[in-house]
Amino acid sequence: MAGREYLNRQAVTLLKFAQTTTDPVVAAGLVEKAADLKEQAEEHREDGGGAATASPGAVARE
Numbered sequence: 875m876a877g878r879e880y881l882n883r884q885a886v887t888l889l890k891f892a893q894t895t896t897d898p899v900v901a902a903g904l905v906e907k908a909a910d911l912k913e914q915a916e917e918h919r920e921d922g923g924g925a926a927t928a929s930p931g932a933v934a935r936e
Contacts, residue, residue, distance in 0.1 A: 881915035884908075 885908040892904035 876914075876918075878915045878918045881911045881918065885911040885915070 888904045888908040888911070892901040892908070895901050895904070
């Protein structure tokens with residue numbers, strides 16, 4: 875999962891684009907996607923920064 879700061883920056887960028895467009899449908903789509911990204915960032919924060927992940931070369935042992 876992407877980091878919280880990255881998700882927040884992407885959301886801000888989408889909101890800036892939404893403010894510049896004259897097409898209300900496009901603006902609404904951008905705002906909706908920005909809200910989704912902010913939600914993901916919040917979930918990432920609540921998870922303590924992300925779940926533990928195995929390294930790329932790790933092998934699960936039973």
